[in-house]
Amino acid sequence: MTAGPDGKDALELHVAMTRIRRFEERCVELYSAGDIRGFMHLCIGEEAVAVGVTAALTPDDAVVSTYREHGHALARGIPMAALLAEMFGRATGCSGGRGGSMHLFDAARRFYGGNAIVAGGIPLAVGLALADSYAARPQVTACLFGDGAFAEGELHESLNLAALWGLPMVFCCENNRYAMGTALARSHAQTDLALRAASYGVRSWSVDGMDARAVRDAARLAVDTARAGGGPCFLELRTYRFRAHSMYDADRYRERAEIEGWRDHDPLGVLVAQLDPDDVAAAEADVADEIDRAVEAARAAPYEPVADLTRHVLAER
Amino acid sequence: MAATTFREAFRAGLREALAADERVFLMGEDVGRYGGCFAVSQGLLEEFGERRVRDTPLSESAFVGAGIGAALGGARPVVEIMTVNFSLLALDQILNNAATLRHMSGGQLAVPLVVRIPTGPGRQLAAQHSHTLEGLYAHIPGLRVLTPATLADARGMLAPALADPDPVLIFEQIALYGASGELPDDAGPVDITGAAVRRPGTDVTLVAYGGSLAPALAAAEQLAADGVSAEVVDLRVLRPLDEQAVLASVTRTHRLVVVDNAWRSGSPSAEIAARVAEHALYELDAPVERVCGVEVPLPYPHHLEEAALPGVADVVAAARRAVG
Numbered sequence: 001m002t003a004g005p006d007g008k009d010a011l012e013l014h015v016a017m018t019r020i021r022r023f024e025e026r027c028v029e030l031y032s033a034g035d036i037r038g039f040m041h042l043c044i045g046e047e048a049v050a051v052g053v054t055a056a057l058t059p060d061d062a063v064v065s066t067y068r069e070h071g072h073a074l075a076r077g078i079p080m081a082a083l084l085a086e087m088f089g090r091a092t093g094c095s096g097g098r099g100g101s102m103h104l105f106d107a108a109r110r111f112y113g114g115n116a117i118v119a120g121g122i123p124l125a126v127g128l129a130l131a132d133s134y135a136a137r138p139q140v141t142a143c144l145f146g147d148g149a150f151a152e153g154e155l156h157e158s159l160n161l162a163a164l165w166g167l168p169m170v171f172c173c174e175n176n177r178y179a180m181g182t183a184l185a186r187s188h189a190q191t192d193l194a195l196r197a198a199s200y201g202v203r204s205w206s207v208d209g210m211d212a213r214a215v216r217d218a219a220r221l222a223v224d225t226a227r228a229g230g231g232p233c234f235l236e237l238r239t240y241r242f243r244a245h246s247m248y249d250a251d252r253y254r255e256r257a258e259i260e261g262w263r264d265h266d267p268l269g270v271l272v273a274q275l276d277p278d279d280v281a282a283a284e285a286d287v288a289d290e291i292d293r294a295v296e297a298a299r300a301a302p303y304e305p306v307a308d309l310t311r312h313v314l315a316e317r
Numbered sequence: 318m319a320a321t322t323f324r325e326a327f328r329a330g331l332r333e334a335l336a337a338d339e340r341v342f343l344m345g346e347d348v349g350r351y352g353g354c355f356a357v358s359q360g361l362l363e364e365f366g367e368r369r370v371r372d373t374p375l376s377e378s379a380f381v382g383a384g385i386g387a388a389l390g391g392a393r394p395v396v397e398i399m400t401v402n403f404s405l406l407a408l409d410q411i412l413n414n415a416a417t418l419r420h421m422s423g424g425q426l427a428v429p430l431v432v433r434i435p436t437g438p439g440r441q442l443a444a445q446h447s448h449t450l451e452g453l454y455a456h457i458p459g460l461r462v463l464t465p466a467t468l469a470d471a472r473g474m475l476a477p478a479l480a481d482p483d484p485v486l487i488f489e490q491i492a493l494y495g496a497s498g499e500l501p502d503d504a505g506p507v508d509i510t511g512a513a514v515r516r517p518g519t520d521v522t523l524v525a526y527g528g529s530l531a532p533a534l535a536a537a538e539q540l541a542a543d544g545v546s547a548e549v550v551d552l553r554v555l556r557p558l559d560e561q562a563v564l565a566s567v568t569r570t571h572r573l574v575v576v577d578n579a580w581r582s583g584s585p586s587a588e589i590a591a592r593v594a595e596h597a598l599y600e601l602d603a604p605v606e607r608v609c610g611v612e613v614p615l616p617y618p619h620h621l622e623e624a625a626l627p628g629v630a631d632v633v634a635a636a637r638r639a640v641g
Contacts, residue, residue, distance in 0.1 A: 062390070096423020105422035112389060113421065117413050123379045124414060127386020127394075134342065134368070134392055154409075157379030164374065312424040313458045314557070315482040 013055070013212040014271040015283045017047035020071040021268060022287045023080060024243075026295065027070070027087065031247050035299075036087045039116075040101045041068040045210075045242035048267035049174045050075040052215025053142055053237075056223045060110070062132075062141040064125040067102035067116040068174075068241075072144055078106045080294040090301035097304050098312060118179075119145060119152035122171075126158045129169035129232070140226045141169040142219075148179030150196065151187055159200040162232040170222045171197065171234040174209065176241045181253040197234035209237030210265040240265070318501055323471045324494040326504075327357045327433075330475035331395065335365050338393060341479060344371035344380055345397030345433075354399045355435055355494050381407035381432065385415045385484070388430040393479050401436035401450045401488070415484040416459030427482045431475065437528040438578060438626055439492030444614035447622075449578040451488045451527060452585040455555035461485040462555040463509055464527035466493070468500045470553060473507035481509070490528045509554060512562035518548035521572040521636045524563055524589050526552035529576040529627055536576075536632035545640055555585055563589060564597045571602040572639040576627050581609035606635035 024042045031040055043050065050071030057063070057076075065072040073083055078094050086093025087101050095105045095114070103114040112128065115121030125143035132139040149155045150173070162169055173193055177184055184191050194204040203225060207218040215237055222233035240262040244251040263269075272280055321329075334341050343358060349372040352359035362370040373380040377398055384396040398404045404411070411432070418426045438447040455462045461483055465471045471489070478485035515530065516537050525533035530551050537547035550566050552559065567573050573593055577586035590605045608627040615622055 064386075093423070095421060095425070098423045099421045103421040105425055107422065107425040112386075112426070113418070115414075117409060120382075120409060120413055123382020123410060124386035124389065126379060127383035127388070128390045129386075130383055131387040131390025131392045134387065135340075135390075154378050154382065157374070157376035158382070160374055161376060161379045161383060312420040312422075314419070314461070315427060316424075 010213070010271050010274050011279055011283070013051055013216070014268065014275060014280070015287070016051040016075055017212060017268055018283055019080070019287050019290070020047045020050060020074050023074060023291055024070055026291050030295070036101065037089070038100045038102070039067070039246050039248070040087070041246050042243045043068050043071040043241065045262065045266065046174060046176060046239045047071050048212035048215050049172070049209050049237045049239055052212045053144065053172050053219045055216045056219035057140070057142055060139050061223070062110040062112060062125070062128045062139060064112045064121045064128065064141065064143045065114060066121065066145055067114070068146065069104055069114055070101070073104045073106070073111060076106070076111050077109055078104065078111060080290055081297040084294045084298040085301045088298040088301065089303065090298060091304040092301040096312070119149040119154040121145065122149065122155050122158040125169055126162050126167060129162065129167035130165065133165070133167050138227060139168065140223050142172055142223070143169055144172045144174055146179065147173060147175040147177065147184055147193065149173070150193055151179065159197060159202055159234070163201045166229070166231040168226040169232045170219065170226055171202070171232060172219070173234065173236045174239055175236050176239050178245070178253070180245045181249065183253070193236045194234065202232050202234045203230070204234040204236070206236040206238060209239030210267045211270055212267055318499040320497055321468060321500045322495055322497045323468060323490070324355065324357055326468045326471035326500060327489060328359070328361070330472050331358060331361060332364070334395065334475050334479055335361065335369055338479070340391065340393040341395060342369045342371060342392065343395045343397065344373050344384065346373055346375055346399045348372060348397050353397070355491060357494070358397070377403055377406035378410055382410040382414060384430050384432065385410060385418070385428050388428045389418070389426060393429060395431045395433060395475070395479070397433045399435065400446050400491070401434050402445045402448060404434050404450070411454070411460070412457055416457045419483070420459060428484045429479070429482050430484045431478045432484070432486045434486060434488050435491045436488045437490045437492055438615055438622060439528070441617055441619055441622060443617040447491070447615050449528060449610060451555055452579050452583070454486050455558070455585055457556070459483065460556055461509065463487045464553060464555060465489065466527050466530035466551055468498050469504055470507055472500060472504045474509055476506040477509045488527055492528060510559070511554065512550050512552045512559040514548060514566065515551045516547070516549040518546040518570065520546045520570055521548070521574060521639050522566040522570045523547050523549045523574050523576060523632065523636065524552065525549065525576040526555060526585065528578045532627055532629050532632055533576045535629045536636060539629065539633050540636055545636060547636055552585070558588065560592050560596070563593065567593055567597050568600050571600055573601065574606040574608060574632060574635045574639055576632050577607065577609045578626055579610055580612045581607060582612065584609055603639045603641065606639050608632050608635050
């Protein structure tokens with residue numbers, strides 16, 4: 001099965017998703033042990049979105065994300081060790097330890113957070129796309145956000161502004177059906193999100209967000225369209241989170257049967273059946289090793305001295 | 318020297334910034350075709366074109382956020398918010414993003430954004446168009462908050478604000494736009510780090526900023542006629558606050574009156590009084606006096622608006638109490 005480009009392609013996507021899945025599973029243990037604190041939101045079940053969207057981008061493109069961004073950050077290439085050190089609050093973290101799980105940044109990879117205000121990062125993405133358009137650079141900005149953002153004015157203001165100015169960006173709505181504990185239909189009169197985005201004159205598609213190849217192919221179409229001057233595009237990526245909203249969430253608002261039903265569409269399961277079991281096993285071993293090394297490095301990493309507390313407020317002169 | 322208005326001085330600063338740096342653009346509600354709600358940007362669309370002078374929808378959060386993102390992306394945006402009360406619609410972007418991104422990213426990101434915000438009372442614009450909310454923003458670490466109250470500052474604060482690697486809010490007094498005076502022909506960039514003594518004196522310090530500078534200066538004039546020498550300190554920068562300038566003046570005069578159009582509770586005047594209490598209490602020969610806005614949403618009728626704000630007579634009376 002692995003012979004030919006499709007097989008290689010499937011394996012790459014599968015490995016990328018496995019890294020995210022196993023990393024987050026370890027994060028749960030580390031959270032329970034007290035190594036990771038604060039709010040932590042897992043994307044287990046949603047890995048195809050992270051992997052598929054980032055696969056469509058070039059290194060010069062920009063990414064704006066949310067507080068559920070471990071997967072986006074890993075898929076974008078932030079080293080696992082820097083990411084985990086950040087969650088441990090260490091100075092070697094990708095945000096110097098100042099941000100934590102919800103605020104992962106990497107300027108060199110044009111990863112602009114890690115925004116914990118629902119929809120709060122979307123205007124930033126509009127601005128990044130505006131800067132590229134203004135300077136006639138060929139970059140595209142991918143803006144990831146959840147279905148909850150549809151209830152916020154900032155998304156609608158941003159869709160309008162991006163469409164009005166024809167900005168090179170892709171709105172990627174990771175629709176996992178729940179805004180924390182409130183189902184989409186309990187808070188929205190119109191639940192067809194692509195329809196709503198299209199009403200702003202933005203090209204919009206609904207995509208199976210549990211299928212990494214489908215996400216990647218749709219993202220490529222959208223990114224290419226935006227890059228070619230076709231204006232902003234919108235992708236509704238229909239996905240599901242298998243875990244609770246955050247580590248504090250008792251998850252009482254969903255039927256167990258619903259969660260189990262979605263497991264049939266597990267993005268890792270979708271691809272694994274098509275792969276050589278030896279390749280999959282080898283990938284699992286590599287990932288486990290990478291995680292072990294990241295944990296070890298995070299534990300050994302220094303904390304920022306308290307004397308530095310007031311740094312990074314204004315530029316240092 | 319040439320006679321000019323504050324409106325023209327602000328416009329001259331904008332025109333110079335647009336001409337000097339291709340990365341600079343202006344965006345906001347009605348800044349282009351309309352010429353600016355208060356006519357500050359009149360003529361700039363015609364001069365610089367649609368790319369550099371951009372009309373936005375009435376989406377304060379989106380266009381301020383877009384300014385932040387554009388600044389992250391290497392541009393030098395100047396964003397105008399039509400009035401200070403509307404800026405609250407963008408408070409999320411200003412506080413949670415502009416002021417915070419450098420810190421949350423561990424110093425990786427900078428937001429060299431300038432936001433211009435017309436502010437202040439005096440035009441009978443009632444309770445949703447004329448408050449003095451500068452102090453609200455001065456509460457927020459990560460911002461630089463400027464309050465130009467002279468023609469030179471109106472003309473000269475924008476260039477250094479654009480050169481600053483951090484987000485800068487410039488609060489322009491609506492009531493001053495039409496006021497005129499003399500501005501040197503070679504007026505240019507000014508300092509944006511410190512306060513300024515606008516009138517030297519020896520008997521009492523009057524601290525003011527933005528819309529309260531004019532009544533403070535008028536009061537100093539009246540006091541002088543009665544033999545009381547008042548020193549007027551214009552804060553100019555509410556954050557980071559130039560505490561030393563205030564302490565130095567109080568150390569000279571030993572008496573302090575703070576004049577502030579904002580509501581007394583939690584206002585910049587409270588911060589000034591607290592700093593003096595912390596660092597110069599024993600320099601004081603009299604209790605600190607504060608002359609502030611009355612704690613009421615600004616009413617529409619002229620006589621009530623006037624009564625809600627520090628007047629010259631109020632400042633004079635406070636200074637007299639202070640000097641005994």
